[in-house]
Amino acid sequence: MLTVNAYAAPSASEALVPTTIERRDVGAHDVLIEIKYAGICHSDIHTVRGDWGPQSYPLAPGHEIAGIVTEVGPAVTRHKVGDRVGVGCMVNSCRECENCRKGEEQYCLKGMTGTYGAVDRDGTITQGGYSTHVVVTEDFVVRIPEGIELDAAAPLLCAGITTYSPLRHWGAGPGKKVAVVGLGGLGHMAVKLAHAMGAEVTVLSQSLKKMEDGLRLGADSYFATSDPATFEELARSFDLIINTVSAPIDISSYLQLLTLDGALVNVGAPAEPLPVNVFSLITGRRSFAGSAIGGIRETQEMLDFCAEHGLGAEIEVIPADKINDAYERVLASDVRYRFVIDSSTLG
Numbered sequence: 001m002l003t004v005n006a007y008a009a010p011s012a013s014e015a016l017v018p019t020t021i022e023r024r025d026v027g028a029h030d031v032l033i034e035i036k037y038a039g040i041c042h043s044d045i046h047t048v049r050g051d052w053g054p055q056s057y058p059l060a061p062g063h064e065i066a067g068i069v070t071e072v073g074p075a076v077t078r079h080k081v082g083d084r085v086g087v088g089c090m091v092n093s094c095r096e097c098e099n100c101r102k103g104e105e106q107y108c109l110k111g112m113t114g115t116y117g118a119v120d121r122d123g124t125i126t127q128g129g130y131s132t133h134v135v136v137t138e139d140f141v142v143r144i145p146e147g148i149e150l151d152a153a154a155p156l157l158c159a160g161i162t163t164y165s166p167l168r169h170w171g172a173g174p175g176k177k178v179a180v181v182g183l184g185g186l187g188h189m190a191v192k193l194a195h196a197m198g199a200e201v202t203v204l205s206q207s208l209k210k211m212e213d214g215l216r217l218g219a220d221s222y223f224a225t226s227d228p229a230t231f232e233e234l235a236r237s238f239d240l241i242i243n244t245v246s247a248p249i250d251i252s253s254y255l256q257l258l259t260l261d262g263a264l265v266n267v268g269a270p271a272e273p274l275p276v277n278v279f280s281l282i283t284g285r286r287s288f289a290g291s292a293i294g295g296i297r298e299t300q301e302m303l304d305f306c307a308e309h310g311l312g313a314e315i316e317v318i319p320a321d322k323i324n325d326a327y328e329r330v331l332a333s334d335v336r337y338r339f340v341i342d343s344s345t346l347g
């Protein structure tokens, strides 16, 4: 067992504090990773604060992990000491069910093993990337291509794949009009990725405050959803809308922005239900769908795509003692566009 420094929440209502956690011994198929950077995803906040249900505490979140391999088990073939690697939202799955066999481990019929807050195969509760080291089975570790700095790569492991996967699945590309709702961690990656795929991209943000950034990131146009005229002007315009908002929004009014057969894909995961007026669906044969992260193969594909197109996340690197402040800023939509923890500051 390896005892490592970490930041963890003692309960749903307390700030995160410095602590230590245990990592298992490196097994035959395991890789020991020295974590260099870990992104702060809004899901970390939802989870530790109990928005999605009760958790086991103390809980160290973090599922946007970038680091270097420092040890490998004897049976490991995919990674070697010194490799630049990443770990995202899952660290295992059953590997046998229909969905796992298709490479869609995130939809494992027996439930994927989340990087934190999940029951691992040895019965312990997984602990995430706000720590200095992690031990992960080699099949759930991906390669970070040379062209992407490790700090800018970390957020790709969740924000990147969560937006890449639905953009690919719903065919974002030349001739397609894609709207991204919410310009935060996921949203800014959705803009970069959809633009790189060749789609025409529109940002739908609460205000025009971040318009200059949005256009620089690759958006062709930018609208404020606080202005009712936006919904009139853009009616029936988009083939695909990716909703990244972490809070409930009026889905029906966004559905009206879809063209015939368009789809609104929710990746945002507020705890509350999102009611839909069915007329906003049936009046345009529209779909309202959801999507969770992406499989391991697709995560590697996304990283390679980002390297090929020179993409990484726009980040603000912070020391560990600023994690709680960063949480408040994320909750206030004051993030440009992902906080990344420098793991060397974990003590």
Ligand code: NAP
Residues within 6 Å of the ligand: 040, 041, 042, 043, 044, 046, 158, 159, 162, 181, 182, 183, 184, 185, 186, 187, 204, 205, 206, 207, 210, 244, 245, 246, 247, 248, 249, 266, 267, 268, 269, 270, 291, 292, 293, 330, 331, 333, 334, 335, 337
């Ligand atoms: P984030 O950085 O906080 O971005 C969310 C953005 O939504 C904000 O920047 C803001 O953009 C907008 N927003 C926030 N509150 C709003 C409100 N009340 N009304 C309208 N817009 C609002 O969060 P994130 O890390 O990108 O995560 C976004 C959501 O996706 C979270 O719920 C997270 O749990 C979920 N998630 C899901 C998956 C998945 O697999 N499906 C994976 C990762 C994360 P503007 O300022 O531009 O309006």
Ligand code: ZN
Residues within 6 Å of the ligand: 041, 042, 043, 044, 063, 089, 158, 159
């Ligand atoms: Zn995430």
Ligand code: ZN
Residues within 6 Å of the ligand: 093, 094, 095, 096, 097, 098, 099, 100, 101, 107, 108, 109, 110, 111
């Ligand atoms: Zn499975």
